[in-house]
Amino acid sequence: MFFLKRKKKVVLSSSSTGDRFDSKQFDKQQSLKQQLDENLKTITSSLGNSNDIIIREIKIGTNGILKAAIIYTDGLSDANAIQEFVMESLMIDLNDIPIGETIMNESEIMNTLKSYALTVGELKEVKDFNMLFTSLLSGNTILLIDGAELGFIIGNKNWQQRAVAEPTSQTVIRGPKEAFTENLRVNTALIRRIIKDTNLWMEQVELGTRTKTNIAIMYINGIAEESVIKEVHARLNEINIDGILESAYVEELIQDEPNTPFPTIYNTERPDSVAACLLEGRVAIFVDGSPYALIVPTLFVQFFHSPEDFYQRHWMATFVRLLRFFAFSISLLFPAMFIALVNFHREMLPTELLVSIASQKENTPFSTLTEVVVMEIAFELLREAGLRMPRVIGSAMSIVGAFVIGTAAVEAGLISAVMVIVVSLTAIASFVAPTYNIAISGRLLRFGFILLAGMFGLFGIVLGLILLILHLCHLKSFGIPYMYPFAPFHLVGQKDTVLRSPLQKMTHRSSYFSKNLVRQHAPSTKEKKSKGKT
Structure with missing residues (x-):
């Protein structure tokens, strides 16, 4: 009963707090008011009197007849630009224009400010608080005039940002060295x-x-x-x-x-x-x-492509692509194949290799399946630790950790030496993929194939491959088959999949992506003959 009453009390207090919060909510969709003081009061109360919101009230026009306010967010706006191109223009340059005496219409006042006073490139009108708050908190400057139901959004964003640098996750030997930033x-x-x-x-x-x-x-x-x-x-x-x-x-x-x-x-x-x-x-x-x-x-094949494939000769690019697909297959199936051959299909191994593996397994207390799972989990832990550690010691820690743990485990008789080789080759192959997210997919599916191989041998691996291919053929990306151009088969798309054709032969785009299929016009017969003669 005590806990029931306590729970009920908490619910009532939270609902009452929500009612108090709702009563203070302000309709941000409502329009600006003519009175400048009311607009400023609404802004300060809605933003909780935050001290990084700078409000500078000034007087403009002949003899300072009009009141105005400049509002910006400290740290997001260019304070020097506000000083030179906004405040100086309004308070000094505008004195020569008889604003406030002969021009009393609201639209004429705003047009005069836009035409003569505000010497900035990006200038938009604001009529409601929703747009005002979004622009203000995005780094723009707001100009409000007393007696006007609209204001100006002055574009002068300026905050600290990272400069354009080299890519960190998709590096190339030859090619541009620029990467996107957060801007x-x-x-x-x-x-x-x-x-x-x-x-x-x-x-x-x-x-x-x-x-x-x-x-x-x-x-x-x-x-x-x-x-x-x-x-x-x-x-x-x-x-x-x-x-x-x-x-x-x-x-x-x-x-x-x-x-x-x-x-x-x-x-x-x-x-x-x-x-x-x-x-x-x-x-x-x-x-x-x-x-x-x-x-x-x-597409699935896109994750095995690199921009550098088009910066090298097509023969080299084709070889590297084949190497990537082969490495992905090793990272996905190598531990599972080892388990299946050692536990279920020993007759497929050479006699000398089988004797060597059996002699190493005599002194280990765990099964092959247990050794693979433990070693894979240990390597995943080392990989994540190396990523999260400071860069100065992250790589050194992962290398030393893998060497020390692997050597100590073999000398202690906990695992066999051949198991260390299998896991190490699998880890090396997983790093060949040019994109990080496809490598993660292989790391996850590897454990599924290990379990299937541990239960059913090669039959389990074949069953897993069939399910995997069916799953890949079922996937789509924005209506496009994920396994295109293999399933469905498309001849033109084969020029840039596993193989990379010469640029001279890649004359058309894929019909699945583009409605303009012509990429380049093939040289005519006369041009080919002239090239041959020269």
Whole structure:
């Protein structure tokens, strides 16, 4: 009874607190008022008298006949620009204009300020508090005039930000060394600098009821499919969340299938990679505050491609791609194959190798399945510890930890030496993948194949592969089959999948992504003959 009464008391107190909070809520959709004092009072009370909100009341016009207020957020706005281009223009340069004496109409006053006084590039009108608060907390400056039911939004955002630097997760030997930053405008400008086309269109939406995060959608008009663009807008409009802190929020909320270990949306920090996808007819999504752009639609083979594939000769690019697919297969199946061969199919191993493995297993107390699972978990712990530790000691700690633990476990007779080799090769192969999220998928599925191999041997591995292929063929990314161009098979798409054809032969785009299929015109017969003669 005591706990029941205590619980009831807490509920009543929380509801009463909610009523008090609701009674103080302010309708942000309402329009600005004519009285400047009432507008300033509403702003200060709604923002809780925060001391980083700077309100500077001034007098403008002939003999200072009009009252005005300049409002900005300290740390987000350019204070020097406010001083030189806003306050100085209003308080000094405006004295020569007979504002307040001959011009008494509200619209004429605002037009005079816009035409003669405010020497800034970005200038918009604001009529309601919702737009005022969003602009103010985004770093813009607000100008309010006494007697006017509207004000001005002056664009002078200026906050500390990270400069454009080299990519940290998608490095290349040859190619651009630029990566996105957390600033949305910097990211879109990097794409504009690469693709100087009037058909590169950008649309902007706002997500997050409290964070009000700006989301930019970029695509090339005439190349991207309109159905994909409409689907992107539809999924973004369905998002109703209080905050968007990173592009991963948007990625998870708009993906086709959340219950899959495979990523169905591609993310990258490289502007050249985004530009290449835009030229293929895909759509890029930028989130303010995130250095990673999202690309839709996405294919399975795309996660094994690197921008450097087109910066090297096509033979070398093809070899490296084959190596990536082979490494992914090793990281996914190698421990499971070892378990199946040692426990169920010993006749498939050479006699010398089987004798060597059996001699090592004589002194170990655990089964092969237990050794693999324990070693894989231990390596995952070392991997995560190396990532979370400070960079100075993270790599050294992971290497020393793996060496010390592996050597000590073998000498103590807890695991066999061949098991250390199997786990080490599997770990090395998992690092070959050019994208981090596809490597995570292989790490998760590896444990499933290990269990299937431990119970059914090679038959379990084959069963797992069949289920995995069926699952991949079932997935879609914004209406596009995830396993395209393998399933469904498309001949033109095969030129840039596992193999990388020469650029001269990649004359057309994929019909699944683009409505403008011609990428480049093939040289005529006469041109080929002239090249042969020269």
